[in-house]
Amino acid sequence: xxxxxxxxxxxxxxxxxxxxxxxxxxxxxxxxxxxxxxxxxxxxxxxxxxxxxxxxxxxxxxxxxxxxxxxxxxxxxxxxxxxxxxxxxxxxxxxxxxxxxxxxxxxxxxxxxxxxxxxxxxxxxxxxxxxxxxxxxxxxxxxxxxxxxxxxxxxxxxxxxxxxxxxxxxxxxxxxxxxxxxxxxxxxxxxxxxxxxxxxxxxxxxxxxxxxxxxxxxxxxxxxxxxxxxxxxxxxxxxxxxxxxxxxxxxxxxxxxxxxxxxxxxxxxxxxxxxxxxxxxxxxxxxxxxxxxxxxxxxxxxxxxxxxxxxxxxxxxxxxxxxxxxxxxxxxxxxxxxxxxxxxxxxxxxxxxxxxxxxxxxxxxxxxxxxxxxxxxxxxxxxxxxxxxxxxxxxxxxxxxxxx
Numbered sequence: 001x002x003x004x005x006x007x008x009x010x011x012x013x014x015x016x017x018x019x020x021x022x023x024x025x026x027x028x029x030x031x032x033x034x035x036x037x038x039x040x041x042x043x044x045x046x047x048x049x050x051x052x053x054x055x056x057x058x059x060x061x062x063x064x065x066x067x068x069x070x071x072x073x074x075x076x077x078x079x080x081x082x083x084x085x086x087x088x089x090x091x092x093x094x095x096x097x098x099x100x101x102x103x104x105x106x107x108x109x110x111x112x113x114x115x116x117x118x119x120x121x122x123x124x125x126x127x128x129x130x131x132x133x134x135x136x137x138x139x140x141x142x143x144x145x146x147x148x149x150x151x152x153x154x155x156x157x158x159x160x161x162x163x164x165x166x167x168x169x170x171x172x173x174x175x176x177x178x179x180x181x182x183x184x185x186x187x188x189x190x191x192x193x194x195x196x197x198x199x200x201x202x203x204x205x206x207x208x209x210x211x212x213x214x215x216x217x218x219x220x221x222x223x224x225x226x227x228x229x230x231x232x233x234x235x236x237x238x239x240x241x242x243x244x245x246x247x248x249x250x251x252x253x254x255x256x257x258x259x260x261x262x263x264x265x266x267x268x269x270x271x272x273x274x275x276x277x278x279x280x281x282x283x284x285x286x287x288x289x290x291x292x293x294x295x296x297x298x299x300x301x302x303x304x305x306x307x308x309x310x311x312x313x314x315x316x317x318x319x320x321x322x323x324x325x326x327x328x329x330x331x332x333x334x335x336x337x338x339x340x341x342x343x344x345x346x347x348x349x350x351x352x353x354x355x356x357x358x359x360x361x362x363x364x365x366x367x368x369x370x371x372x373x374x375x376x377x378x379x380x381x382x383x384x385x386x387x388x389x390x391x392x393x394x395x396x397x398x399x400x401x402x403x404x
Contacts, residue, residue, distance in 0.1 A: 001087075003091075003092055005094075006036060007046055010047050011047055011050045011051055011054070012076050012077065012080060014028040014029065014031070014047075015076050015079070016073065018051075018315060019058070020070050022319070025052060025055050025313070025315040026313075029048050029051050029052070045192070052149075052314060054083050056121065057121045058079075058121060058317075059118060059121040060109075060112060060119065060121040061082045061083055061086075061121075062075075063112060063118055064109060064112065066078075074096075077097075078100075080096075081097055081100045086105065086109055116140060120143040120144065120146075121147070122143065122317055123317065125322050126307075126320070127139075129325070130307075133357045133358055133359060134356065142356060142386055142388045142394065145391075147311065148311055148387075149311065150210070150311045150312045150393070151188055151189070151391070151392065152193070152195065152208065153186050153209060153214070153392070154166075154186065154187040154208060155186060155207050155214050156187060156206055157204055157207065157240070157272050157273070158244045159248060159273050159274065160203070161205045161206075163179065163185065166200065167187055169205070173198055175189065175195065176189070176190045176191065178190060184218075185244075186214055187206070188211070196208075202271070207237060207240060207268070210309075210312070210392055211390070211392040211393075212308075212385045212395035213354070214241065215383065215385065215395065215397065216238055216299070216352045219350055219397050219399050220299055220348065220399070221348060222246050223246065224246050225246075225249050226246065226250045226296040226297055227251045228242055228246070228250065228252050228253070228295065228299070229252075229253045229255065229291060229295045229297070229298045229299070230252065230253070230254045230301070231298060231299065231301075232255070232299075233254035233255055233261070233262070233265060233301075234256060234265075234301070235261050235264040235265055236254060236264070238301055239254045239274075239277060240269065240274055242299070243269070243272070243274040243276060246276065248273075251276060251278065252276055253278050253291070253295075254277050254280070255281075256282065257282050258281075262279045262281065265279065285338075288338055288339065291342040292341045292342060293344045293345070295344060296344065296347045297348050297350075298342050298348075298349045298350070299349075299350050299352070300336060300350065300352065301352050302335055302336070303331055303335075304328060304353035304354060304360050305325050305357060305360060306354055306355065307355050307356055307357060308353070308354040308355050308356045308385075308387065308395055308396075309354045309393045309394065311387065311393070312393065325357075329364070337373060340368070340402075344402065345376075345402050345403070346401075346403075347401070347402050348380075348400070348401050349400045349402065350397060351365060351398045351400070352395065352397040352398070354394065355394070355396060356384070356386060356394040360396070361382075361398070365382065376403065377400040377403065378400065378401050378403050380399040381399050382397060382398035383398075384396050
């Protein structure tokens with residue numbers, strides 16, 4: 001591989017913003033890809049994948065490069081040189097790479113690869129937490145899986161097309177996909193492609209949604225004509241899935257704390273041909289109380305640590321703090337207790353997270369079922385999805401039924 005200055009400069013600038021200014025990797029990648037309209041697909045791929053890869057392996061690479069926060073521009077160049085050497089790329093004769101210790105880099109990599117927190121490039125506290133909650137063997141396997149590049153998975157919008165039709169249409173655009181027998185609405189790309197630029201996406205024939213995330217709505221068992229509340233709807237990936245399963249019949253109430261998220265959902269719903277969604281901002285307890293005992297189904301896609309989706313959001317390894325984990329568990333208990341009251345007797349509740357920690361998942365369910373109001377529910381089933389077993393995101397989902 002030959003390195004090109006303008007592409008490498010884009011990577012360096014982005015990494016400085018991510019590491020020093022706390023910018024989100026996905027936003028910096030999107031910004032970087034707009035720098036030069038002359039870039040082709042291979043150029044864009046190099047910029048995006050290199051940024052994500054260096055962010056993913058930040059601790060390992062910076063330890064080898066002997067650089068620390070806050071990073072100077074020279075530090076980022078040294079870290080980039082480590083990435084290039086370990087990828088087997090011949091460094092060009094640029095001033096930034098003068099005196100790069102190639103042999104020492106390779107030797108240090110071999111040495112650090114024997115230590116999990118460096119090999120898998122995670123903070124000490126996160127490694128300790130993972131071992132405590134999952135055990136050495138499971139945590140080690142999960143970390144290795146979370147450091148693999150995420151698959152691009154589409155969810156077919158069954159309001160507009162079928163899986164077979166969409167696959168054929170994508171093939172006409174030279175985008176090859178495959179089915180998966182465990183995910184009935186999913187198409188998995190065989191090679192990465194910018195599907196957002198296709199007319200099929202713009203016409204609402206599909207959404208990009210990981211396969212594990214696609215398991216949540218089927219568990220909710222929605223039917224046309226029901227009243228369904230998506231309590232933490234966000235930008236609405238699962239709201240749209242619910243609408244498709246309900247065939248646009250019935251009422252979906254999409255709730256969120258942030259109006260900006262609901263604006264995104266409205267745009268997506270229009271593109272998807274979804275018109276049975278009502279939008280409500282949770283700006284007071286009255287919004288929830290008005291729906292007490294009124295919903296056939298309630299989905300709580302709860303805020304969480306996101307430790308099941310590190311492969312998709314590698315920068316979260318460096319943004320998360322132990323205090324956040326402690327606080328988010330309290331929030332999870334609160335939303336379970338408060339939002340579950342919208343389920344009517346005989347109705348069903350699904351609690352879901354994109355975390356793999358039992359303390360955010362099974363333990364939260366056990367706690368809820370032993371509260372005064374939680375005793376009105378019975379546990380039906382749950383599923384924990386590990387990236388090391390599925391190849392997709394880590395996820396947890398639990399189905400409960402209100403019996404009194």
